[in-house]
Amino acid sequence: MQPVRVRFAPSPTGPFHIGGARSALFNWLFARRYGGVFILRIEDTDLERSSRESEENILAALRWLGLDWDEGVEVGGPNGPYRQTERLELYQRYAEQLLSQKDAYRCYCTEEELAAEREALLAEGALSGYSGRCRNLSPEDCARLEAEGRKPAIRFRVPDNQGTIVVRDLVRGEVSFDCSDIGDFIILKSDGIPTYNFAVVVDDHCMSVSHVIRAEEHLPNTPRQILLYNALGWETPQFAHVSLILGKDRSKMSKRHGATAIEQYQEKGYLPEAMVNFLALLGWSAGGEEEIFSLEELTRQFSLERVSKSPAVFDLDKLNWLNGHYIRQSPIEYITDLSIPFLEKAGYLKTPLTPERYEWLKEVIALVRKYLVCLDDLKDHVGIYFNEEVEVLEEEAREALTAPHVPALFEALARLVLDCPALSAEAAKGLLKAAGKEAGVKGKQIFIPVRAALTGSIEGPDLDRIMAILGKERVARRLAAALDRGL
RNA sequence: GGCCCCAUGGUCAAGUGGUCUAAGACACCGCCCUUUCACGGCGGUAACCCGGGUUCGAAUCCCGGUGGGGUCACCA
Numbered sequence: 001m002q003p004v005r006v007r008f009a010p011s012p013t014g015p016f017h018i019g020g021a022r023s024a025l026f027n028w029l030f031a032r033r034y035g036g037v038f039i040l041r042i043e044d045t046d047l048e049r050s051s052r053e054s055e056e057n058i059l060a061a062l063r064w065l066g067l068d069w070d071e072g073v074e075v076g077g078p079n080g081p082y083r084q085t086e087r088l089e090l091y092q093r094y095a096e097q098l099l100s101q102k103d104a105y106r107c108y109c110t111e112e113e114l115a116a117e118r119e120a121l122l123a124e125g126a127l128s129g130y131s132g133r134c135r136n137l138s139p140e141d142c143a144r145l146e147a148e149g150r151k152p153a154i155r156f157r158v159p160d161n162q163g164t165i166v167v168r169d170l171v172r173g174e175v176s177f178d179c180s181d182i183g184d185f186i187i188l189k190s191d192g193i194p195t196y197n198f199a200v201v202v203d204d205h206c207m208s209v210s211h212v213i214r215a216e217e218h219l220p221n222t223p224r225q226i227l228l229y230n231a232l233g234w235e236t237p238q239f240a241h242v243s244l245i246l247g248k249d250r251s252k253m254s255k256r257h258g259a260t261a262i263e264q265y266q267e268k269g270y271l272p273e274a275m276v277n278f279l280a281l282l283g284w285s286a287g288g289e290e291e292i293f294s295l296e297e298l299t300r301q302f303s304l305e306r307v308s309k310s311p312a313v314f315d316l317d318k319l320n321w322l323n324g325h326y327i328r329q330s331p332i333e334y335i336t337d338l339s340i341p342f343l344e345k346a347g348y349l350k351t352p353l354t355p356e357r358y359e360w361l362k363e364v365i366a367l368v369r370k371y372l373v374c375l376d377d378l379k380d381h382v383g384i385y386f387n388e389e390v391e392v393l394e395e396e397a398r399e400a401l402t403a404p405h406v407p408a409l410f411e412a413l414a415r416l417v418l419d420c421p422a423l424s425a426e427a428a429k430g431l432l433k434a435a436g437k438e439a440g441v442k443g444k445q446i447f448i449p450v451r452a453a454l455t456g457s458i459e460g461p462d463l464d465r466i467m468a469i470l471g472k473e474r475v476a477r478r479l480a481a482a483l484d485r486g487l
Numbered sequence: 488g489g490c491c492c493c494a495u496g497g498u499c500a501a502g503u504g505g506u507c508u509a510a511g512a513c514a515c516c517g518c519c520c521u522u523u524c525a526c527g528g529c530g531g532u533a534a535c536c537c538g539g540g541u542u543c544g545a546a547u548c549c550c551g552g553u554g555g556g557g558u559c560a561c562c563a
Contacts, residue, residue: 461523
């Protein structure tokens with residue numbers, strides 16, 4: 001069996017899309033699973049829209065997800081260069097070959113002419129490919145057209161005796177297309193830049209790609225590519241077309257469905273582990289009941305046979321749940337480290353942190369992480385630990401402070417806390433109880449007002465741990481402040 | 488419109504002719520845990536698109552509808 005060589009070949013024309021990330025992941029998993037090579041190639045032949053900036057975004061996002069590549073931009077390799085705009089002579093050469101084989105011809109039609117032609121065809125209700133106007137131009141015709149100042153594009157001549165083309169697809173089985181439905185298509189634009197269908201074939205062949213794993217939207221292109229492989233005398237790779245990721249309305253996921261860029265999720269504080277896990281579950285399943293998978297576990301289990309044929313709706317709820325799961329389950333140091341930039345951004349933290357401050361922060365994160373969907377949510381949960389004062393009191397919290405036993409309770413608690421040598425969570429628990437005893441109350445009568453005074457809310461994490469995090473002075477001060485307010 | 492793909496609960500999905508009065512997960516609802524909220528635990532509601540075949544037997548195979556989607560560029 002031939003060695004596994006797969007590639008991810010994005011166009012750097014915008015933010016890195018969820019769908020692209022899944023294609024990259026599946027290719028990467030396939031390569032790792034079978035001990036193959038994962039190639040990263042940049043398809044930047046759309047000069048108008050391509051940019052180095054988005055290329056860099058893509059690379060950064062891949063690295064963030066934990067997907068590395070063996071050959072490709074930045075890392076190099078024996079089949080480079082890995083940017084299509086740096087491989088132009090190659091395409092030129094093979095276009096010449098097709099030209100000389102008469103499998104391609106020069107087309108002098110202008111874009112305007114073609115657009116008009118298409119419109120006319122569409123009006124008749126019979127939209128198909130190119131009319132074939134330039135199919136059989138004589139050298140004299142060509143010379144005349146060129147004298148008019150027209151620059152030719154090169155078109156592939158779709159054979160008319162080919163019948164049907166069968167795409168053998170690893171996820172969809174055999175898919176046949178009728179050759180007569182395929183019009184002659186451009187392989188080299190008039191500016192010498194190859195089109196997608198041509199460049200992809202030349203590159204996949206020259207890079208010895210064994211399996212082409214990509215999104216289903218490319219399935220209708222595949223017969224054209226097979227035609228090119230045949231004309232050039234090359235063996236076709238194996239194809240695997242993965243179904244699309246859909247938005248809530250079941251159309252192909254796009255910006256109007258919400259955040260589609262990987263970067264946006266990164267910025268909101270989604271963990272790469274959650275993203276990878278989620279993406280893998282979109283169109284693939286392990287078959288068992290387990291749904292939590294690390295990259296390593298996925299590598300062990302991934303296979304194309306278990307890739308689904310039907311499209312999958314992007315389910316933010318599930319992503320959110322997965323992310324929360326990873327936030328709760330990952331080592332606390334890891335989550336703390338990831339949290340720091342978000343806390344800085346929210347103005348709560350200035351780095352560098354002293355070791356004591358870091359330990360303190362760990363306690364805070366450990367306490368609040370069960371409330372988080374993403375790390376960006378931190379800002380809504382940590383104010384009471386970073387601020388000196390409690391700012392707003394909820395209505396119910398305010399009410400809780402009006403109970404008659406509150407002054408006595410708070411006075412006792414404040415005194416006990418200040419007298420206490422070290423306010424650990426455990427100590428706090430005892431003090432709460434003792435203060436209640438002094439004031440002649442227990443249970444909710446203790447906890448609700450104290451919580452209200454310390455946090456401004458009647459719900460939240462364990463009170464004893466909150467007290468330990470706040471420290472003696474702030475606890476005493478907030479109790480006193482609540483009392484003042486009540487008077 | 489032509490061509491192509493797809494079709495199990497709201498969503499992701501298991502299921503490859505009998506063990507399906509159809510698994511699991513998310514979401515939703517209820518109960519428990521808890522000073523509260525959340526986390527967690529337990530339980531519940533909820534599905535084989537329709538019609539024909541094939542077969543002793545069909546969610547599973549075939550055909551036809553219907554529905555959804557993709558694609559028809561000198562974009563990729």
